[in-house]
Amino acid sequence: MTVHFIGAGPGAADLITVRGQTLLGHCQVCLYPGSLTPTELLAHCPDDARLVDTADLTLDQIVDELIAAHERGDDVARLCSGDPSIYSAVAEQMRRLDAAGVPYDVVPGVPAFAAAAAVLGRELTVPTVGQSVILTRTQARSTSMPDGENLATFGASGATLALHLAINRIEQVVDELVPHYGADCPVAVVARASQPGEQVVRGTLGDIVGQVRAAGITRAAMIFVGAVLAAENFPDSFLYSATRDRSKQPASL
Known part of the structure; x- marks a missing residue:
């Protein structure tokens, strides 16, 4: 099994990525951050999925849920508000999963x-x-x-x-x-x-x-x-400038 840390986006249910939504539909367990998660998003989970609101859970309780799912052989969708790379508290969860030998991956979201x-x-x-x-x-x-x-x-x-x-x-x-x-x-x-x-x-x-x-x-x-x-009176970006030599590699953004 795998724990999928999924960026749920900023709030609107349709701002989750296609990959994140697809994983929600396949995971037997979904941990989500309470009222920060729109109910429409949870509707993508399987009808018989175990849904766990983490709003009132401690870090240890959350990790216990992840490890228990691993021991059952269940895939887990761990929803994070916005994008997991910013203020998501996933680092300490990953550290504990590493220690427990539980595999995981990360799906980015709209920050x-x-x-x-x-x-x-x-x-x-x-x-x-x-x-x-x-x-x-x-x-x-x-x-x-x-x-x-x-x-x-x-x-x-x-x-x-x-x-x-x-x-x-x-x-x-x-x-x-x-x-x-x-x-x-x-x-x-x-x-x-x-x-x-x-x-x-x-x-x-x-x-x-x-x-x-x-x-x-x-x-x-x-x-x-x-x-x-x-800002209003600023020069156009060089990216699309008519003076740029397009025979070379594109300029970086």
Whole structure:
């Protein structure tokens, strides 16, 4: 058997990959992250599949379910919100499965930041404006951030920031970033991207706090900071330029 860590996407049931949906239809067991998983997605599971809501389970209880399925010879779909490579807590599950000799693989999914950028209708890498995106979060009740990974350090780069799990500390985010980006730097907040109740707030570092509080956004939100959010007068990408020699290998993206 195999444990399949499957990126379930940002919330909309139809944003799971074809591979992920196909695996759901073949797995005898499905572990899913509670209310973050749309019921329509679970409908792809076999009628007799064992469905386990992991919202109130500890890590050890989750791994026990995975190992028990292995011992029964059952394939497992372990759904993860967004994409397993970002803030999914799969690393510690994989570590325990390695120790137990349980095989697994990973199926990527649409990450929350990509879904939020799609809602905004914005490319996050705009020629001469911004070519780097930093994915990060702020420190709250979660595990501590590593030394050197803080908003001041990232802000000094001037790169576009995509902040997860930071909406309830929006005041701190603004205080730490204004010295680097300026109060007029564009900001966008997308809550529940691709889901019912989706909300979008656009502003600047100078006014975003009031807008977010007025909108009542307190969870499931991405915060973007950077000039790319309002970029207009930028040069076209070299990728499709008429001056590029197309007899050679295509330029990388």
